[in-house]
Amino acid sequence: MSKPLLIGAVAYTPNVVPIWEGFRDYFADGPVETDFVLFSNYGRQVDALLDGVVDIAWNTNLAWVRTVLQTDGKCRALAMRDNDLAFQTVFAARAGSGFADLSDLRGRRVALGSRDSAQAAILPVQYLREAGLGDDEVELVRLDSDLGKHGDTGRSELDAIRVLLDEDADAVALGANTWKALAADELMSDALEAFWTSPEYCHCNFTALETLDPDVYEPWVEHLLAMSWDDPELRPLMELEGLERKWVRPDLDGYASLFKAVEDQRIPARW
Amino acid sequence: MVSGGILLDLVERVGGAVVGSIVEVPVAGADPAVIERWCERSGHRLLSVEGGTARILRGPVPDDEAILSSVPADRRPGARLWIYTNFDCNLACDYCCAKSSPQTERRAIGPELIERLVEEGVSSGVSEVFLTGGEPFLLPDLDQIVSACVKRAPTTLLTNGMLFRGRRLELLRSMPREGLALQISLDSATPDLHDRHRGRGTWQRALDGIRTAVAEGFRVRVAATVAADESGAAESAAFHRLLDEVRIDRDDQVIRPIAQRGFAEDGVALTVESLIPEVTVTADGVFWHPVAADHEDQLVTRDLFPLGDAIEEVQRRFADYRRETDAAAQRFTCA
Numbered sequence: 297m298s299k300p301l302l303i304g305a306v307a308y309t310p311n312v313v314p315i316w317e318g319f320r321d322y323f324a325d326g327p328v329e330t331d332f333v334l335f336s337n338y339g340r341q342v343d344a345l346l347d348g349v350v351d352i353a354w355n356t357n358l359a360w361v362r363t364v365l366q367t368d369g370k371c372r373a374l375a376m377r378d379n380d381l382a383f384q385t386v387f388a389a390r391a392g393s394g395f396a397d398l399s400d401l402r403g404r405r406v407a408l409g410s411r412d413s414a415q416a417a418i419l420p421v422q423y424l425r426e427a428g429l430g431d432d433e434v435e436l437v438r439l440d441s442d443l444g445k446h447g448d449t450g451r452s453e454l455d456a457i458r459v460l461l462d463e464d465a466d467a468v469a470l471g472a473n474t475w476k477a478l479a480a481d482e483l484m485s486d487a488l489e490a491f492w493t494s495p496e497y498c499h500c501n502f503t504a505l506e507t508l509d510p511d512v513y514e515p516w517v518e519h520l521l522a523m524s525w526d527d528p529e530l531r532p533l534m535e536l537e538g539l540e541r542k543w544v545r546p547d548l549d550g551y552a553s554l555f556k557a558v559e560d561q562r563i564p565a566r567w
Numbered sequence: 568m569v570s571g572g573i574l575l576d577l578v579e580r581v582g583g584a585v586v587g588s589i590v591e592v593p594v595a596g597a598d599p600a601v602i603e604r605w606c607e608r609s610g611h612r613l614l615s616v617e618g619g620t621a622r623i624l625r626g627p628v629p630d631d632e633a634i635l636s637s638v639p640a641d642r643r644p645g646a647r648l649w650i651y652t653n654f655d656c657n658l659a660c661d662y663c664c665a666k667s668s669p670q671t672e673r674r675a676i677g678p679e680l681i682e683r684l685v686e687e688g689v690s691s692g693v694s695e696v697f698l699t700g701g702e703p704f705l706l707p708d709l710d711q712i713v714s715a716c717v718k719r720a721p722t723t724l725l726t727n728g729m730l731f732r733g734r735r736l737e738l739l740r741s742m743p744r745e746g747l748a749l750q751i752s753l754d755s756a757t758p759d760l761h762d763r764h765r766g767r768g769t770w771q772r773a774l775d776g777i778r779t780a781v782a783e784g785f786r787v788r789v790a791a792t793v794a795a796d797e798s799g800a801a802e803s804a805a806f807h808r809l810l811d812e813v814r815i816d817r818d819d820q821v822i823r824p825i826a827q828r829g830f831a832e833d834g835v836a837l838t839v840e841s842l843i844p845e846v847t848v849t850a851d852g853v854f855w856h857p858v859a860a861d862h863e864d865q866l867v868t869r870d871l872f873p874l875g876d877a878i879e880e881v882q883r884r885f886a887d888y889r890r891e892t893d894a895a896a897q898r899f900t901c902a
Binding site: 309310311314449450451454457458461474477478479480482483484486487488528529531532535536 | 571572574575578579582583584585586601604605608609610626627629630632633635636637
């Protein structure tokens with residue numbers, strides 16, 4: 297291949313630069329030379345994938361759903377982080393609230409993250425509906441602090457927790473990654489408690505169009521999967537990208553709940 | 568707001584900062600133990616909590632192994648083991664970093680301890696041994712020392728090359744050619760500069776020594792120690808021409824600056840923070856680097872054994888310095 301494989305990623309933190317420069321360096325020694333382009337939001341990135349500007353997009357779960365819907369399924373997920381296989385949403389309340397289940401939120405105010413965040417808005421609304429709560433039975437407080445980035449910054453979830461702690465909401469929905477980042481189970485137990493955790497679902501993946509040559513992407517995926525947590529030079533890169541330990545092949549069944557939520561909530565295909 | 572608010576600030580401010588940067592977060596009234604624990608769980612490092620502000624090094628903070636592996640394998644702290652066989656010398660060079668001279672006390676380690684040092688060193692990752700002094704050829708048992716080292720690792724023997732006569736020439740001839748390199752000091756292409764620092768007539772005797780060692784079949788590396796105002800391009804070119812003539816490989820022609828240590832009043836300032844350590848053992852202890860083997864500020868331990876512990880200590884300190892300087896570099900970027 298004369299031109300390097302081009303990866304698209306969204307610049308949700310300044311640290312994406314060292315992450316993708318690390319990737320570029322790692323692939324420089326591999327079978328497929330790789331470079332990257334950064335986008336300001338996932339909508340623009342998916343457009344670039346569809347237009348052939350980038351070969352592979354590092355997509356959120358919503359960006360994956362969006363790509364599938366816009367290509368009639370003519371795309372493929374190549375790989376994901378190990379913890380993308382088992383992402384979860386946490387519902388939390390102030391300590392001592394006494395909530396035991398989502399149905400306890402009837403007539404309450406629930407703070408959500410950005411409306412384009414699968415983990416902190418789209419799936420939580422679906423979970424509330426599945427718990428038998430109609431849209432008029434729960435008041436949603438939306439904190440759209442990082443629109444376009446599908447909740448990647450975590451900023452909207454932190455804002456939602458502030459609303460909860462200020463007693464302007466009774467509960468909050470957030471990604472398990474943000475809950476973990478707060479070390480809330482250990483360090484905020486006097487202030488917050490998780491009372492419901494969702495089933496596992498899939499989050500990010502590397503997405504390519506069906507037209508990408510297998511002779512190109514297969515060696516690329518193999519080289520990606522070969523990244524070793526035990527390599528002292530690669531480990532900081534993998535930690536920064538948020539892996540638990542390794543890259544894995546995707547599990548598409550883990551997106552079923554989000555496809556249903558997007559359809560039920562009539563989420564625009566171009567978010 | 569209840570106490571959890573500080574954690575939201577930490578996640579937002581530190582999580583959004585550039586890796587390796589130092590982030591200041593207002594934390595008035597917060598429990599420092601909570602901040603410390605959060606940093607620990609999140610892979611960041613709490614540097615201080617003072618005046619209501621926490622200073623935090625944004626992680627992931629590279630561990631010692633990652634930092635060590637960023638240094639080329641042959642320069643990695645612990646790969647090279649320097650041994651000062653003795654401190655006395657037949658010369659009294661005015662820039663000697665070990666303050667060696669004919670009047671300097673010998674302070675020899677002796678072949679038995681050197682053999683044990685190299686053995687322990689190799690089992691702790693040492694891949695190359697350097698024997699230096701003083702002038703090692705003043706030692707009558709140097710052949711035993713060299714033989715013990717060469718058996719275990721590639722060895723370089725540093726000498727001024729001026730004593731290859733009589734009994735000491737026989738000592739030289741008895742040494743192995745495989746696995747041993749001689750490093751002989753010659754500071755210039757003509758006698759003036761060399762003799763100015765080392766004494767009248769020493770240049771010619773050193774050059775004779777180089778020719779002798781080459782003729783005896785040894786690999787010879789020639790090292791020039793030069794002051795900044797003496798190291799012009801013309802001087803370097805003449806130096807290389809001379810060494811080419813005496814059949815010294817270009818890779819074995821080394822020009823290095825004077826270190827501001829020992830007898831030297833001027834030269835390159837070297838500190839533990841600025842030097843990549845090369846574990847150095849003398850009869851008095853284990854030191855950070857061979858240019859400061861007589862200096863308390865670079866003493867690692869007085870205990871020669873177990874050498875592995877000293878090597879680990881040097882590696883740990885080096886990793887700490889690297890983390891600190893990386894963070895400092897983030898603070899002082901100019902553009």
